[in-house]
Amino acid sequence: MKSLKFIHITKTAGTTLEDEAQACGIHWGRFHTVYGWWHEIFPNKPGILKERYDWFTVVRNPYSRLISEFHCRHGNYLIKTGRKAESFTKQEFNTYLINCIKVFCEVGNHYTPQYLYIDKEVPINVLKFENLELEFHDLMKNINYLFLLIVIKMLTLKFLIYAI
Numbered sequence: 131m132k133s134l135k136f137i138h139i140t141k142t143a144g145t146t147l148e149d150e151a152q153a154c155g156i157h158w159g160r161f162h163t164v165y166g167w168w169h170e171i172f173p174n175k176p177g178i179l180k181e182r183y184d185w186f187t188v189v190r191n192p193y194s195r196l197i198s199e200f201h202c203r204h205g206n207y208l209i210k211t212g213r214k215a216e217s218f219t220k221q222e223f224n225t226y227l228i229n230c231i232k233v234f235c236e237v238g239n240h241y242t243p244q245y246l247y248i249d250k251e252v253p254i255n256v257l258k259f260e261n262l263e264l265e266f267h268d269l270m271k272n273i274n275y276l277f278l279l280i281v282i283k284m285l286t287l288k289f290l291i292y293a294i
Contacts, residue, residue: 137187190259
């Protein structure tokens, strides 16, 4: 059985998963040095890396993800515009998000469409953010990562706190 590694899509609980795995001695995402830049889309990664591991990622409702991206401290509206969220009209908010969607980074980063992270040539376990507790539990159980199941409750609490 290959080691399980994580493909980090922004604003889909990736940092939390990486941190909790790291606490268990597992190097996913930004802690997996062989992977390189953790926001880079998976199809751009070398074939030898893709074949060496089993993979999983988390996707999120695109609308919820956009709102979370908007409020994210990394490359958010405040950094880009110098304005507070409350100062945006509905039209300005929509225009801002439309612009972010149109000019996303094609190699991967905030606002990059989630589908670009999927490589159709490589099996990837895709978990849904909205069902993450159950789907993560099932994945860990299926691949015998039983020791990671203890972090699920901690993850659940963090998602309740951080989910926007």
